[in-house]
Amino acid sequence: MLTRRRFVKLVGTGAALVACGDNIRLARGVFLDERGYETIDIATGIIFPGARDAQAVRYIDTLLAAFEVAPPAIFASGPYSGRTAFPKADDGTPSSDFPSNSFAEYLPLPRIKELAWRMRIFGSAQTTGGDFNDALVGPTVGYRDLYTDGIMRLDAVAMTITANTPFRSLHPADQGLALDTVASDAPAFYQALLEHTLEGTFGAPEYGGNTLLFGWKLTKYDGDSAPLGHSFYSASLDAYVDRADQPTAQPSPGDVTEDFDDDVLNILTVAALGSGGKRFF
Amino acid sequence: MLPSGTANILGDDALATFDTIVIGSGAGGSTVAHTLARAGQRVLVLEAGDNHFPGLDDPTSLGPPTFANDEVKLNVRSLIAQDTLIEPRSFRATINDGDRTLVGDANGLPRNVGGAAVHADMKYPRFRPTDFQLGTLLGAIPDALFADWPVDYPTLERFYVEIEQAVGVQGPEVGGDPFAPAKSKPYPMPPGLPMYANTILAEAARRLGYHPFAYPTAVTSRPYRGRPACIDCGFCSGYGCPTHAKSSPAVTLLRDALLTGNVQLRFNAVVMRLIPNSTRTQITAIEYMDPAGALQRVSADRYVLAASAAESARLVLLSDTALGNSSGLVGRNLMFHFQTQVIGILRDRVHGHRGRSVTMGMSDFRGTPGDPNAPLGGIIELATSSDLIGEAKNYALQLGKTGDILHRLMVQSPLRDKLIAMIMQAEDAPQPTNRVDLDPALRDAYGRPALRVTYKNHPFELTARDFYAPKMLAIQQNAGAQFGIVAPPDAPSQSRHVMGTMRMGNDPATSVCDRTGKLHDVGNLWCADGGLFPTSSGFNPTLTLQALALWVGANIVSPADPTAVLVES
Numbered sequence: 080m081l082t083r084r085r086f087v088k089l090v091g092t093g094a095a096l097v098a099c100g101d102n103i104r105l106a107r108g109v110f111l112d113e114r115g116y117e118t119i120d121i122a123t124g125i126i127f128p129g130a131r132d133a134q135a136v137r138y139i140d141t142l143l144a145a146f147e148v149a150p151p152a153i154f155a156s157g158p159y160s161g162r163t164a165f166p167k168a169d170d171g172t173p174s175s176d177f178p179s180n181s182f183a184e185y186l187p188l189p190r191i192k193e194l195a196w197r198m199r200i201f202g203s204a205q206t207t208g209g210d211f212n213d214a215l216v217g218p219t220v221g222y223r224d225l226y227t228d229g230i231m232r233l234d235a236v237a238m239t240i241t242a243n244t245p246f247r248s249l250h251p252a253d254q255g256l257a258l259d260t261v262a263s264d265a266p267a268f269y270q271a272l273l274e275h276t277l278e279g280t281f282g283a284p285e286y287g288g289n290t291l292l293f294g295w296k297l298t299k300y301d302g303d304s305a306p307l308g309h310s311f312y313s314a315s316l317d318a319y320v321d322r323a324d325q326p327t328a329q330p331s332p333g334d335v336t337e338d339f340d341d342d343v344l345n346i347l348t349v350a351a352l353g354s355g356g357k358r359f360f
Numbered sequence: 361m362l363p364s365g366t367a368n369i370l371g372d373d374a375l376a377t378f379d380t381i382v383i384g385s386g387a388g389g390s391t392v393a394h395t396l397a398r399a400g401q402r403v404l405v406l407e408a409g410d411n412h413f414p415g416l417d418d419p420t421s422l423g424p425p426t427f428a429n430d431e432v433k434l435n436v437r438s439l440i441a442q443d444t445l446i447e448p449r450s451f452r453a454t455i456n457d458g459d460r461t462l463v464g465d466a467n468g469l470p471r472n473v474g475g476a477a478v479h480a481d482m483k484y485p486r487f488r489p490t491d492f493q494l495g496t497l498l499g500a501i502p503d504a505l506f507a508d509w510p511v512d513y514p515t516l517e518r519f520y521v522e523i524e525q526a527v528g529v530q531g532p533e534v535g536g537d538p539f540a541p542a543k544s545k546p547y548p549m550p551p552g553l554p555m556y557a558n559t560i561l562a563e564a565a566r567r568l569g570y571h572p573f574a575y576p577t578a579v580t581s582r583p584y585r586g587r588p589a590c591i592d593c594g595f596c597s598g599y600g601c602p603t604h605a606k607s608s609p610a611v612t613l614l615r616d617a618l619l620t621g622n623v624q625l626r627f628n629a630v631v632m633r634l635i636p637n638s639t640r641t642q643i644t645a646i647e648y649m650d651p652a653g654a655l656q657r658v659s660a661d662r663y664v665l666a667a668s669a670a671e672s673a674r675l676v677l678l679s680d681t682a683l684g685n686s687s688g689l690v691g692r693n694l695m696f697h698f699q700t701q702v703i704g705i706l707r708d709r710v711h712g713h714r715g716r717s718v719t720m721g722m723s724d725f726r727g728t729p730g731d732p733n734a735p736l737g738g739i740i741e742l743a744t745s746s747d748l749i750g751e752a753k754n755y756a757l758q759l760g761k762t763g764d765i766l767h768r769l770m771v772q773s774p775l776r777d778k779l780i781a782m783i784m785q786a787e788d789a790p791q792p793t794n795r796v797d798l799d800p801a802l803r804d805a806y807g808r809p810a811l812r813v814t815y816k817n818h819p820f821e822l823t824a825r826d827f828y829a830p831k832m833l834a835i836q837q838n839a840g841a842q843f844g845i846v847a848p849p850d851a852p853s854q855s856r857h858v859m860g861t862m863r864m865g866n867d868p869a870t871s872v873c874d875r876t877g878k879l880h881d882v883g884n885l886w887c888a889d890g891g892l893f894p895t896s897s898g899f900n901p902t903l904t905l906q907a908l909a910l911w912v913g914a915n916i917v918s919p920a921d922p923t924a925v926l927v928e929s
Contacts, residue, residue, distance in 0.1 A: 127752075128767045154439050157428030158602035166591070186426060186439075189410050189628045190653060191805055195445040203445075211803050212448065216463050219445065255763075273762070277752040282432040298770050299777065300748050301594070301713060303429030305602045308591025309714040310553050312582060319553045319581070319589075327592045327714045328553040336707045339772050339842075342765055347705060347774055347843050350759070355829070356702075356845040359837045 108140030138279025138288030171311025386475015389666030395913030409471030427600030442468030474610025510875035531576035555715035704841030712744030738898025862891030877912035
């Protein structure tokens with residue numbers, strides 16, 4: 080079996096597994112070929128504008144190819160990514176000592192967890208010992224089959240919109256229509272695509288997406304904060320000190336009251352009134 | 361040297377004979393194992409899940425865990441949460457719904473060394489003295505089986521102290537919950553910093569005459585017994601702690617137990633069944649599946665169920681449906697805390713992703729037994745929202761929003777960065793019809809019949825919800841919320857506070873276990889988890905669960921004077 084680092088070296092491009100912070104843009108993935116990669120890339124951008132900047136497709140391909148590496152690319156290790164430093168012992172401000180990135184390694188899977196993730200990726204019927212509930216609840220269709228089928232459907236629908244034109248070459252407005260059609264025809268694929276798009280945009284970059292922390296910066300989200308954290312117990316003061324730039328107990332410096340836009344206000348009004356709640360102003 | 365996890369064994373791997381086998385390494389199992397091992401018993405702990413504390417049995421250093429501030433690993437991909445493909449559960453509201461209406465997750469709890477407390481945010485309030493007397497105080501209520509506990513608060517008080525000190529609980533000495541019972545020893549640490557989102561609600565509650573307080577929490581606020589003070593990293597509820605500041609049973613009592621040299625812990629070891637003698641009066645062995653998938657048998661003088669309320673009852677039923685069941689109550693009276701969530705949305709960012717998930721609470725809505733003007737609700741957690749992927753999926757899956765509007769929702773963040781929440785953990789009426797049993801057809805990956813939950817709310821808790829939800833909305837309005845949302849009751853319940861099923865009591869006709877946790881019908885089998893609770897109270901259960909597990913262990917090693925095991929008071 081290949082270790083993770085060795086795998087990256089062998090595939091050369093670092094296709095499935097990429098160090099955090101890089102901005103390599105790929106033409107294809109490890110599982111997804113050029114057509115599939117571009118098709119899914121475009122589809123993620125329809126679900127969430129920004130997903131293409133975050134390269135959510137790379138997260139998806141990393142998951143689909145998880146068992147091409149050992150340990151499988153399912154659970155990043157811990158405890159730290161190295162994005163924040165250890166706090167200085169005297170005042171809790173960042174030191175120049177950063178932990179190594181243990182997120183860049185994967186955890187070995189116990190036998191039974193490997194079974195579950197093989198069922199998810201390859202399907203319960205295609206996994207030895209994975210079909211134990213198929214007669215009762217139906218088979219678990221693997222993500223690989225869902226994506227392969229979804230890509231085929233997107234191209235087939237595209238051809239009905241513009242002759243001889245695959246999904247990736249359609250006019251952007253038509254791409255949205257094609258995805259809508261496939262969403263109703265193949266809901267399991269669409270559900271997987273939707274969830275994976277958001278995971279790939281907003282999850283830790285070691286899983287392949289959230290390139291250059293695009294998703295975290297967009298949402299003013301701190302991301303993983305340990306070992307620096309957001310507060311510090313000072314032994315000399317025998318008291319907690321709040322972190323100045325990202326405090327726990329105070330508003331963040333520079334934050335101002337922000338009005339929601341009209342569409343968001345309408346969504347929240349419907350949600351509140353529908354629950355027996357209230358819009359107070 | 362190989363890490364100790366390589367062979368899926370922690371502790372002394374040379375131990376081959378055992379006085380006691382404990383099933384489960386969570387809050388209950390860790391506590392019992394620690395009590396027995398300290399008294400000199402050789403203890404085998406069997407844990408179904410994996411281990412993420414590689415240095416847990418290393419006497420020189422605990423070493424780092426493999427937990428991290430990683431939403432994909434812990435929440436999305438269920439590193440420790442019960443995997444619904446491995447162990448699917450089924451659910452139905454009543455027996456009139458057929459075999460099942462849902463397959464998937466129904467109140468599953470994490471599978472890993474340290475149990476569910478590893479993922480909890482470790483809110484550690486005590487129950488109140490009257491919570492142990494609701495059978496008497498409430499009287500008969502149709503379709504419910506409220507009962508007095510066979511142990512009372514004064515008996516358990518020093519056991520509470522022992523756990524608070526041994527694991528390390530932070531809490532206020534001044535300005536705490538004015539309705540809480542007196543304590544014979546102060547908390548070992550003061551509260552850490554409050555979360556900004558919590559202080560906004562606390563100030564509003566105070567203006568309206570309520571009494572918010574810093575929540576007693578099993579997280580360090582000072583260096584404590586070799587563990588560092590919490591850094592408020594923000595990945596608390598739902599996450600394993602990356603720094604060991606969370607005083608979870610794994611890094612406290614379980615580690616202490618392993619370091620006695622009297623304990624061996626086998627993980628990725630799934631108990632299949634207990635094997636009773638022909639009269640079902642003794643357990644003779646346990647059968648478990650080892651990490652490679654082979655069945656193994658192991659025996660001891662006594663056995664302790666600590667696999668969680670749901671799984672302990674399931675194990676008894678998997679073994680023999682008549683085992684320990686002359687009362688017919690094994691698996692019945694399943695309770696969850698009935699959660700009422702009232703959400704406020706501000707126009708200001710409150711960064712709920714920093715801090716310990718919940719840092720303040722109030723118990724003004726706990727109510728008074730028998731008072732129709734103060735129905736029994738529960739403690740209120742002043743809470744917020746932290747998970748970013750979770751927020752995005754809420755908009756996309758619950759509200760059906762994608763594209764440009766999803767982008768604007770994520771940037772404006774009404775349901776995360778501007779959200780302040782109140783969660784009431786309310787008393788859940790025990791009902792014999794609410795139960796766990798074995799699904800007739802669904803299986804888990806180990807080949808065992810799956811656990812089925814049958815559960816429907818009683819008017820008791822629905823009435824309390826209707827009574828308190830408007831008061832919670834009023835607090836949100838006072839806090840400056842632009843919107844107040846009353847989250848609909850969830851079915852199946854999303855609560856991870858799982859209780860009942862192995863009810864303790866003095867009468868073998870109306871309870872499964874006696875007042876020491878031993879099954880009435882079986883000479884060498886005890887329960888030491890939330891299954892024992894006759895009623896749920898309205899306070900987070902883990903501290904009381906640990907105090908009770910300590911009580912069970914103390915009665916095994918020192919029946920004449922259980923308090924003889926106590927060293928902290």
